[in-house]
Amino acid sequence: MAVESKKERSDVSLLRPDCRPRLAENLLQGARKLHAASLSAPLRSVGSGTVLIRPDRPSDGLFHLYRGWATRTRYWTDGRRAILSIYVPGDVIGIESALLDRAPDEVVTVSPAMIHTIDAGTVANLMTSPPTATYIAWLISEAQRRGDGVAGAIGRLDARERLALMLLDFHERLRRRNLASPSSYVLPLTQQHIADHLGLTIVHINRTLHWFRAERIVDIEKHIVTIRDLDRLRQIAMADRALGGAARRTA
Helix, strand or coil, X not given: CCCCCHHHHHHHCCCCCCCCHHHHHHHHHHHHHHHHHHHHXXXXXXXXXXXXXXXXXXXXXXXXXXXXXXXXXXECCCCCEEEEEEECCCCEECHHHHCCCCCCCEEEECCCEEEEEEEHHHHHHHCCCHHHHHHHHHHHHHHHHHHHHHHHHHHHCCHHHHHHHHHHHHHHHHHHCCCCCCCEEECCXXXXXXXXXXXXXXXXXXXXXXXXXXXXXXXXXXXXXXXXXXXXXXXXXXXXXXXXCHHHHHC
């Protein structure tokens, strides 16, 4: 029996457990092609607050977030903002913008980061490869699934449930990439970031975090999330329904 390489394990970890088996090999081929393109692209270090994509301007291409976190934000004319997506290490940024003449939203780093930039010409060439096009379509569907989950949470869940769902989602994504332990991970977001992502006020976020700490469910101290009672966190988030059981299967 062939020994699975470290690279193959990394590729497999990109896929959700409920991916259709007949698509898995095609998706893995596409993931490898995109990964190879990112490794051959320039790697640069940027500071927190660096704007990667500006609204109403063409995007430079795709960004592979090798290290660090970033957000995709939409602003209203009165100054309010909503954080639509939060990117963690390993994510590909800018797929929506790469397919449009003008980027609809701003993407900015929220921590020091290292980023591979795949230029727009290379992206266009990659899209002619069926496996890569399939993988990019899968990435778009994943982003849509996550966005639908946030929209559903804002529409129907209370503050505790929204926050629990978000913390579980980050835990799942980071663990698939070996970037979290079974009970902790780094979260470089401020309470304002969390509030703008979950549609709550910063006062509400602060009060909810205090409740989680008092109940010994989750602690967040100096940007370190420590999950003390995973089962109860799942119960609060109604994770089996909201995440399709993915959090339970991958824990």
